Amino acid sequence: MSFTDVLRIAGQYHVKTAPPFIPGGEAAGQIIELGTGVTGFTVGDRVLCGGGFAEETVQPAASLIKLPENISFEAAAAFRSNYTTALYALQRARLQPGETLLVHGAAGGVGLATVDVGKLMGARVIATARNPERLEICMRLGADHVIDYSSGFRDQVLSLTGGRGADVIFDPVGGDVFDESMRAIAPFGRILIVGFTSGRPAVAKTNHLLVKDAEVVGFTIGALNRLDPERARRNLDVLVGWLGAGRISPYHSHALPLAQAAEALRLIVERKVIGKALLV
Ligand SMILES: NC(=O)c1ccc[n+]([C@@H]2O[C@H](COP(=O)([O-])OP(=O)(O)OC[C@H]3O[C@@H](n4cnc5c(N)ncnc54)[C@H](OP(=O)(O)O)[C@@H]3O)[C@@H](O)[C@H]2O)c1
Numbered sequence: 001m002s003f004t005d006v007l008r009i010a011g012q013y014h015v016k017t018a019p020p021f022i023p024g025g026e027a028a029g030q031i032i033e034l035g036t037g038v039t040g041f042t043v044g045d046r047v048l049c050g051g052g053f054a055e056e057t058v059q060p061a062a063s064l065i066k067l068p069e070n071i072s073f074e075a076a077a078a079f080r081s082n083y084t085t086a087l088y089a090l091q092r093a094r095l096q097p098g099e100t101l102l103v104h105g106a107a108g109g110v111g112l113a114t115v116d117v118g119k120l121m122g123a124r125v126i127a128t129a130r131n132p133e134r135l136e137i138c139m140r141l142g143a144d145h146v147i148d149y150s151s152g153f154r155d156q157v158l159s160l161t162g163g164r165g166a167d168v169i170f171d172p173v174g175g176d177v178f179d180e181s182m183r184a185i186a187p188f189g190r191i192l193i194v195g196f197t198s199g200r201p202a203v204a205k206t207n208h209l210l211v212k213d214a215e216v217v218g219f220t221i222g223a224l225n226r227l228d229p230e231r232a233r234r235n236l237d238v239l240v241g242w243l244g245a246g247r248i249s250p251y252h253s254h255a256l257p258l259a260q261a262a263e264a265l266r267l268i269v270e271r272k273v274i275g276k277a278l279l280v
Pocket of ligand 1: 003007105128134173195196198199221268269
């Protein structure tokens, strides 16, 4: 489960779902039954799939991905939406090896995945989060530098980059964090608009963009899945390959039984989850 589930249930997500509905967008599990005419799968196969807060789900065969044997259901269920978002975001930002990548909300689901993928793509990663425990996990996933951004981050980013700023900024927080990011971005920098966990979308000042030769890049993984499913599938195949080869490390701080789904959502809202919260 993720912050997006929180928004969807609260009716605050940009794609509205009329209640009643079963929340949740991704799962991993075992096939227990096949529809008529389905080929390429057998009962017992371990797969990544869509689905919700449920013990059983009916999913189109075309949407299933077979899991490598060495991947646990927990790792798989903590993986798909966060890592596809991270990879697509960094592609949209045209991240180059050696560039400095600043990841905000880096202990959160998409943030931590972006630290992981950013390192794999050869970036120097600066991660921001709110307390030492969260920053420690960011270091474990490979961040080169961590900053507690509770009282700001601009000066530290400038000091770490010799006054230049970050080439790519991944921002799932918005609000004040976006505003300060505009003062910590390098010339020709790209800032990715991922979400607004602060509760406030920021207004990008075009005069700042002009003087920095900077770009603001908005994106949603949902649009990629809908409008360019072939590219989405290619990215997912790459990520499943990395996962099977142990090159990326999906992280979850909590795994709760389905009956405690409401508690898990509360933990997300209270910013207590690191990486992902799972229902098992
Ligand atoms: N564009 C896309 O395609 C896409 C895809 C997936 C998700 N998203 C969006 O990205 C955002 C993050 O998703 P996520 O799953 O990573 O969420 P998450 O796991 O809850 O992480 C979000 C992080 O934001 C930080 N944060 C800062 N201010 C916050 C506040 N006022 N309330 C809550 N958190 C705050 C928290 O870190 P600290 O406590 O350490 O500050 C938290 O770890 C959401 O808005 C989601 O809808 C967008």
